Amino acid sequence: MLIQYILIIAIILIELQTIRKFRSNIVSRREFLFWSSLWVAIGVVVLLPQITVFLANYLGVGRGADLVVYASLIFVFYMIFRIFARQERMEKNISKIIEEIAKKGK
Amino acid sequence: MNLFVIIPAYNESKIIAETIRSVKSLYPNVVAVDDGSADNTFEEAEKAGAVALRHIINRGQGAALRTGINYAILKGAEIIVTFDADGQFEPSEIEKMIKPIRDGECDITLGSRFLGKNKVPFLKNWILKLAIFFTRAITGLKLTDVHNGFRAISAKAGMKIKIRQDRMAHASDIIHEIARLGLKFKEVPVTVKYTDYSIRKGQKISGALKIIFDLMFK
Numbered sequence: 001m002l003i004q005y006i007l008i009i010a011i012i013l014i015e016l017q018t019i020r021k022f023r024s025n026i027v028s029r030r031e032f033l034f035w036s037s038l039w040v041a042i043g044v045v046v047l048l049p050q051i052t053v054f055l056a057n058y059l060g061v062g063r064g065a066d067l068v069v070y071a072s073l074i075f076v077f078y079m080i081f082r083i084f085a086r087q088e089r090m091e092k093n094i095s096k097i098i099e100e101i102a103k104k105g106k
Numbered sequence: 107m108n109l110f111v112i113i114p115a116y117n118e119s120k121i122i123a124e125t126i127r128s129v130k131s132l133y134p135n136v137v138a139v140d141d142g143s144a145d146n147t148f149e150e151a152e153k154a155g156a157v158a159l160r161h162i163i164n165r166g167q168g169a170a171l172r173t174g175i176n177y178a179i180l181k182g183a184e185i186i187v188t189f190d191a192d193g194q195f196e197p198s199e200i201e202k203m204i205k206p207i208r209d210g211e212c213d214i215t216l217g218s219r220f221l222g223k224n225k226v227p228f229l230k231n232w233i234l235k236l237a238i239f240f241t242r243a244i245t246g247l248k249l250t251d252v253h254n255g256f257r258a259i260s261a262k263a264g265m266k267i268k269i270r271q272d273r274m275a276h277a278s279d280i281i282h283e284i285a286r287l288g289l290k291f292k293e294v295p296v297t298v299k300y301t302d303y304s305i306r307k308g309q310k311i312s313g314a315l316k317i318i319f320d321l322m323f324k
Contacts, residue, residue: 084323088324091272092270092272094163094165095165095169095172095272098161098162098163098165098169098173099161099169099172099173099176101161101162102139102159102160102161102162102173102177103159103173103176103177103180106157106159106177
């Protein structure tokens, strides 16, 4: 099906970018392995959607596609939460640095 | 008693010197915190004789107050007054703000525009009333005003209070801290002058939504 080709191309492009980011040391090895295995897993699901049907039936979700949507949503929200928490910490650290610079020598 | 007046300022070069001079004529220790202004607020503050601290980038009024308060404590302040830069407050009213603390009556005093005889602009009035209601629901503290920049804090309380909000929500944050720490507080009627300048420079109505967002998610 056409959708499979489109998704596979998209996944390959994203994986290539992940590799580039790893090579230029923007992401760590751990992060690289995590994201790469995620993209591979998504690729497998795209090519063999039957897997999700089996899993969905086992979990009692109904359709395989529904299971994918549920799982993705949880993952995305969790990621947003992580990014949010990290950004907050960064903001606090920046303020702390700015405060110290302001007080220095006064 | 060793008193420090903290004035956070962001792009207030037109009026900061005047505000500082009027405070300094009564209280010598004036600390202006320039919160990364694009104009020459910092230079004006220094020229007017304040200790000027500079945030090299803008971090928000909460962060500026934190810098000022921590600096004052470092310099041995016993009472810290927070004061707006835009000329809305009367320096002569600092005395009645610090008196209850000096007398050991309470740890912190909060200025209230609604206890005094002030003409608060219509919409601002209603938004503040709503904020007061929410603050009461969350903290159980009965206050008549919540986002007033005029406060006096004993150094002891200043060390305990943790302002976590960098931006405008710090005002609610301070009240939450009063409730959490069980500090003794008192509201003092203050004059708030709504000049053309202060209205233009002051918080827009949309700011209220930002504050609510910050309080819920930060």
